[in-house]
Amino acid sequence: MDKETLQQFEAQCFQEEPPACQTSCPLHLDARALAACLSAGKAAEARKILDRHMPLSGLSAYLCEGPCQAGCRRQELDRGLDLPLLERYCLSRTRAARFMAMPPTGRKIALLGAGLSSLALAWELARKGHQVRIFHQGPPGGRLRALPEDRLPEKALSEALEGLGKLKAALAETLYSPEKFKEIQADYPIVFLGGDDPELRPDLIGLRRADIQPDPTTLLLAGGRLLARPPLEDGGHRYIDDLAAARRAAGSIERLLQGVPPDSARAGEEVYATRLQVNLEGVAVKEPAPPADPRRPTEAEAAAEAGRCLQCQCLECVKNCVYLRHYQGYPKKTAREAYGLISTAFGIHTANTMVLSCAECGQCREICPNGADLGRIIGLLRQQMVETGHMPVSAHEFALEDMLFSNSIAFFRHQPGRTRSRWLFFPGCQLPASLPRAAARLYEHLSGHLDGGLGLMAACCGAPARWSGRPRLTEESAAFIGRAWAEAGRPTVITACPSCTLFFQDRLPDMPLKSLWTVLAELPLPEGAVTGPPLALHDPCSARMDQATRKSARDLMAKLGQPFSEPPLGGRLTRCCGYGGLASAANPGLADDFARDRSADTEAPLAAYCVMCRDRLRAVGHPTLHLLDLLFPEKSPAEALKRPGPGISDRQENRRAFRLNALKEFWAEEPEEDQAMDVTMHIPEELAELLEKRRILRSDLAGVLKAARAEGPQFVNRETGRHLACLRPRQVTFWVEYSPRADGSFDIHDAYGHRMLVPGVPGEGADSAASREGFDPMGGRR
Amino acid sequence: MSTINRELPEIKAGGWRCRKCGRDLQPVTVDLTYVGSSFRVELPGCPDCGLVFIPPELALGKMLEVEKLLEDK
Numbered sequence: 001m002d003k004e005t006l007q008q009f010e011a012q013c014f015q016e017e018p019p020a021c022q023t024s025c026p027l028h029l030d031a032r033a034l035a036a037c038l039s040a041g042k043a044a045e046a047r048k049i050l051d052r053h054m055p056l057s058g059l060s061a062y063l064c065e066g067p068c069q070a071g072c073r074r075q076e077l078d079r080g081l082d083l084p085l086l087e088r089y090c091l092s093r094t095r096a097a098r099f100m101a102m103p104p105t106g107r108k109i110a111l112l113g114a115g116l117s118s119l120a121l122a123w124e125l126a127r128k129g130h131q132v133r134i135f136h137q138g139p140p141g142g143r144l145r146a147l148p149e150d151r152l153p154e155k156a157l158s159e160a161l162e163g164l165g166k167l168k169a170a171l172a173e174t175l176y177s178p179e180k181f182k183e184i185q186a187d188y189p190i191v192f193l194g195g196d197d198p199e200l201r202p203d204l205i206g207l208r209r210a211d212i213q214p215d216p217t218t219l220l221l222a223g224g225r226l227l228a229r230p231p232l233e234d235g236g237h238r239y240i241d242d243l244a245a246a247r248r249a250a251g252s253i254e255r256l257l258q259g260v261p262p263d264s265a266r267a268g269e270e271v272y273a274t275r276l277q278v279n280l281e282g283v284a285v286k287e288p289a290p291p292a293d294p295r296r297p298t299e300a301e302a303a304a305e306a307g308r309c310l311q312c313q314c315l316e317c318v319k320n321c322v323y324l325r326h327y328q329g330y331p332k333k334t335a336r337e338a339y340g341l342i343s344t345a346f347g348i349h350t351a352n353t354m355v356l357s358c359a360e361c362g363q364c365r366e367i368c369p370n371g372a373d374l375g376r377i378i379g380l381l382r383q384q385m386v387e388t389g390h391m392p393v394s395a396h397e398f399a400l401e402d403m404l405f406s407n408s409i410a411f412f413r414h415q416p417g418r419t420r421s422r423w424l425f426f427p428g429c430q431l432p433a434s435l436p437r438a439a440a441r442l443y444e445h446l447s448g449h450l451d452g453g454l455g456l457m458a459a460c461c462g463a464p465a466r467w468s469g470r471p472r473l474t475e476e477s478a479a480f481i482g483r484a485w486a487e488a489g490r491p492t493v494i495t496a497c498p499s500c501t502l503f504f505q506d507r508l509p510d511m512p513l514k515s516l517w518t519v520l521a522e523l524p525l526p527e528g529a530v531t532g533p534p535l536a537l538h539d540p541c542s543a544r545m546d547q548a549t550r551k552s553a554r555d556l557m558a559k560l561g562q563p564f565s566e567p568p569l570g571g572r573l574t575r576c577c578g579y580g581g582l583a584s585a586a587n588p589g590l591a592d593d594f595a596r597d598r599s600a601d602t603e604a605p606l607a608a609y610c611v612m613c614r615d616r617l618r619a620v621g622h623p624t625l626h627l628l629d630l631l632f633p634e635k636s637p638a639e640a641l642k643r644p645g646p647g648i649s650d651r652q653e654n655r656r657a658f659r660l661n662a663l664k665e666f667w668a669e670e671p672e673e674d675q676a677m678d679v680t681m682h683i684p685e686e687l688a689e690l691l692e693k694r695r696i697l698r699s700d701l702a703g704v705l706k707a708a709r710a711e712g713p714q715f716v717n718r719e720t721g722r723h724l725a726c727l728r729p730r731q732v733t734f735w736v737e738y739s740p741r742a743d744g745s746f747d748i749h750d751a752y753g754h755r756m757l758v759p760g761v762p763g764e765g766a767d768s769a770a771s772r773e774g775f776d777p778m779g780g781r782r
Numbered sequence: 783m784s785t786i787n788r789e790l791p792e793i794k795a796g797g798w799r800c801r802k803c804g805r806d807l808q809p810v811t812v813d814l815t816y817v818g819s820s821f822r823v824e825l826p827g828c829p830d831c832g833l834v835f836i837p838p839e840l841a842l843g844k845m846l847e848v849e850k851l852l853e854d855k
């Protein structure tokens with residue numbers, strides 16, 4: 001993934017955009033942060049924010065009219081936050097930080113007029129070390145002097161002037177005249193006219209009012225070295241505009257001094273509408289409580305007002321994604337962090353697990369007002385990890401081995417008695433793994449109703465290869481299916497699993513597809529179909545964009561007469577069960593939290609039409625059944641809701657059984673029985689659970705035991721008499737501690753594996769990362 | 783990678799002996815390899831044929847930890 005892709009994506013997530021209060025403040029004061037400090041009682045911290053954004057904060061904060069209040073999102077609910085009140089409170093409790101002026105630059109700037117704009121500008125410039133002189137007529141402060149004490153304490157002005165003095169900004173009382181003005185212009189390369197000081201009348205310095213029309217962006221007048229806050233029209237004056245003018249003029253002057261065009265890079269200085277999206281749904285109305293003395297709010301009053309701030313954020317997608325919450329991120333941040341960590345050539349790749357834990361489920365994209373799709377970026381980052389050799393080998397290996405296992409027993413047959421298929425039923429790898437008998441009954445049902453021949457193909461679609469970020473393996477897997485489909489005569493493929501549908505749409509675009517659920521909804525109900533208690537219908541994330549399939553599932557429920565409800569966040573916004581993107585392979589604990597989130601959505605038992613969703617939701621304890629449990633029941637719905645999903649070994653054995661039984665039942669074939677399991681093992685239940693967690697298959701144990709039966713175990717215990725045998729059939733070494741029984745079977749005491757290569761261990765498995773994709777398909781169990 | 787050696791917990795042979803050679807296990811030096819990195823450690827093994835014994839606590843503990851570390855490099 002290149003930097004540009006990242007930047008384009010970052011631009012799509014608006015979480016870091018400033019809140020509305022800030023973009024409607026001409027000084028872009030961070031009101032959100034200020035309110036956060038004050039509601040936490042941190043006045044000193046709040047003062048630092050004021051000082052950072054406001055020139056001469058001790059004076060200006062009394063004066064600002066608070067245009068942010070109208071921009072504040074609370075205004076839509078009750079009243080915008082009273083920032084002027086909070087600022088006054090801050091001033092009453094704190095002192096301005098001492099600012100150190102930078103070393104003198106020797107650059108001279110003259111300011112005419114001593115109104116607020118000149119004072120503020122003097123402060124900005126003097127701090128930078130420039131030599132500032134304010135030429136004024138009459139006492140400095142201009143119209144500020146006329147303000148009543150309760151609007152502006154006199155002390156505030158005198159302290160501001162004192163502060164300017166400390167910064168060596170000199171005040172020079174003068175009598176304005178055209179000659180004086182010329183003299184000043186001759187002495188000072190840059191001159192500012194503070195027209196908000198009523199003493200500075202244009203005619204006094206030989207100008208007409210019409211001459212003072214500065215460029216709105218730079219405040220420069222023709223000639224390029226005279227700037228102005230234009231003289232005030234009657235009425236409509238705001239002190240905040242004086243401050244904004246000072247800020248703007250300071251920006252222009254800095255550019256002039258550095259020889260940069262004064263209008264360069266000035267976007268965003270003005271007041272604008274933020275792009276930050278804030279969801280106000282469910283926010284309670286909370287009218288402000290006016291303070292007893294508005295000029296001097298108490299700490300509690302200030303904290304109460306500050307507490308009304310919503311701390312505006314977007315995070316809409318984060319609220320609903322357990323992955324983003326877990327990593328305390330949001331799409332922009334998570335993408336940036338992951339990209340940074342993945343792209344570093346050196347050091348520890350701590351982001352690996354983070355990148356591998358996203359379910360690539362597309363929920364964030366559908367929730368985001370801008371369609372920011374983190375899952376897509378994660379997919380690209382995984383590919384990058386594979387390309388640069390940073391993909392941890394172990395993360396997806398089991399899932400990929402499982403996929404290859406499915407394909408090692410893949411088969412295709414035309415419908416019995418036919419040589420052509422108009423249709424092809426593709427149950428995928430997980431339906432036969434979880435519901436092998438229902439899958440067989442389903443084939444029977446479909447083939448009895450569809451015209452033109454219904455072939456059957458059992459295999460894995462290849463989606464796990466793509467989730468694992470391995471382009472070559474993805475290509476090979478898709479090609480494997482593509483070839484078989486072409487040989488079958490390019491029939492319309494009926495997919496049971498929406499993930500297969502997605503994968504084929506993407507990789508085999510010529511393949512005509514029809515969802516099993518649409519087909520079933522169109523056919524008569526199978527005999528023996530039952531209904532259960534009221535259920536909540538869970539849509540799999542892979543059907544998020546597949547409105548037709550989602551509708552068919554509902555049609556089918558209705559046809560069946562099965563009462564059902566919609567859980568929150570269904571349809572296009574549905575939650576992932578944690579299997580998506582192989583999240584459950586790389587981060588099983590977090591993946592379970594995905595399922596728990598869904599479980600928490602509803603009290604009702606769930607119905608799923610993706611078998612992985614069904615098994616994963618059941619695994620976190622939520623009563624869940626699969627639609628096929630109703631259509632082709634083996635047990636009552638009540639039992640189906642509680643049926644535990646099969647373990648990893650059962651899944652493979654179920655696939656084997658599905659194949660054997662289908663070939664026998666439908667095609668009257670006598671397939672050779674599989675040799676893998678001709679070892680009888682006795683495994684205590686607790687150990688069986690451990691093996692599940694360690695992802696060790698019963699067939700792995702059988703392999704070790706068969707080798708030990710032929711060659712003898714590696715170790716024997718002289719105290720317990722137990723045997724210990726090891727074998728490295730692939731990129732994992734397995735150790736099995738066991739006792740042989742007289743009847744040739746084995747008591748298993750323990751089994752474990754490691755990926756490190758230990759010399760002397762028999763078996764063909766090499767060191768990991770044998771190929772660039774870190775996973776050599778040919779090294780798999782075939 | 784020699785640091786790994788020092789960090790290894792002490793592994794007890796726990797009564798195991800080599801089936802082929804009939805020898806009790808003694809500390810032997812062996813090179814372990816993972817994703818292309820090799821390092822030398824001392825583990826209980828057969829003094830004759832050199833095969834080392836990997837107990838579950840080593841495979842599921844320190845070894846797993848080092849595997850993850852090397853994968854994340």
Ligand code: SF4
Pocket residue numbers: 019020021022031032035071072073074080081308309310311312
């Ligand atoms: S609620 Fe707070 S963060 Fe949001 S606009 Fe108002 S002051 Fe700003």
Ligand code: SF4
Pocket residue numbers: 321322323324357358359360361362363364365374375376576
């Ligand atoms: S898990 Fe789904 S919602 Fe969460 S970030 Fe990944 S793709 Fe987005």
Ligand code: SF4
Pocket residue numbers: 012013014015277314315316317318330331332364367368369370371372
């Ligand atoms: S919904 Fe998520 S991705 Fe979209 S702007 Fe908000 S935080 Fe960013």
Ligand SMILES: [Zn+2]
Pocket residue numbers: 800801802803804805828829830831832833
């Ligand atoms: Zn030996």
